Amino acid sequence: MRYSHVCVEALSCILPPDVVSSAEIEQRLASVYERLGLPAGRLELMTGIRERRFWPRGILPGQISAQTANAVIDKSGIDRGDIGALIHGSVCRDQLEPATAAGVHHAAGLPPQSLVCDLSNACLGLLNGVLAVANMIELGQIRAGVVVGTEMGRDLVEGTIDSLLTSRDLTRQQVKLAFASLTIGSGSAAILLCDRKLSRTGRRLLGGVLRADTSAHQLCAGGVDSEGAGDGRPRMQTDSEALLHAGVRLAGETWTAFLDSVGWGLESITKVVTHQVGKVHRRMLLERLGLNPELDFPTVEFLGNTGAVALPMTAALGEEAGHVQPGDRVAWLGIGSGLNSVMLGTEW
Helix, strand or coil: CECCCEEEEEEEEECCCEEEEHHHHHHHCHHHHHHHCCCCCHHHHHHCCCEEEECCCCCCHHHHHHHHHHHHHHHHCCCHHHEEEEEECCCCCCCCCCCHHHHHHHHHCCCCCCEEEECCECECHHHHHHHHHHHHHHCCCCCEEEEEEEECCHHHHHHHHHHHHHCCCCCHHHHHHHHHHHHECCEEEEEEEEECCCCCCCCEEEEEEEEECHHHCCCEEEEECCCCCCCCCEEEEECHHHHHHHHHHHHHHHHHHHHHHHCCCHHHCCEEEECCCCHHHHHHHHHHHCCCHHHCCCCHHHHCECHHHHHHHHHHHHHHCCCCCCCCEEEEEEEECCCEEEEEEEEC
């Protein structure tokens, strides 16, 4: 995929107010750790995640997404009448129907001729939304579009803790399968893309590639009450080690195709933004791709794994911190369970 007319005009994110440390989670699981002989501190030691953030109870994803969407539109300076698409791309949604995007579209005051839909694909929903909007802009169907999402990790983490505490025959293997669920955090992010003729920044989306390895689709699976707990909260089981190696392998294959597609050499890339999973994933990914860790902007230490908003939220925070500068060639390196990978090249 190559684009000639698409710009990444603005990024925005909102961080949740409630901070929960890995130490606090382990304190709640103290009886499990003692019974199975697990050492305290392993959660942060193995993942690098010292804390994650949660939204207050009772908040719906669409409520936060409306704020993030309005923030990115205001930041861009783009007229709302020029926005022809609103895609809500997070795993978390307000309900099965109508689309969460409908409420966000209404709250953002966008025109009735807009495309309005939810697009969900594990941790790649927002990046898939970026591709959908970029394609529409490149084809001349719309002048601008917003991709937004909000992830709510509290119920998954707290439901997992309760399941571990109440299981009568819990084994180390079961804890291992639930471990990734304890790394989940929350957050919200939005991306506004527009036609180059509308852009004030000139920050171009040059193109990208997609790759899939669906033979690995069962390595990470979750859903509402998937363990039959009866409390309506989501549960997830993850073969973390197998997922790690399969994901890094797929990323390596995608990377080769990506460099060829956008016409970049390794030396021409000045910054990268990666999907935030944990310290081991980050190290293995950057080693596999031959990238200097200093090019990356890690956020997983204080945000946890925030699903589909992890990469765009990190991109927004990196821009705010001055990590990304005008003239940088920035590679967005996305991957999600399924397995799927999306890599995009931007010129800041």
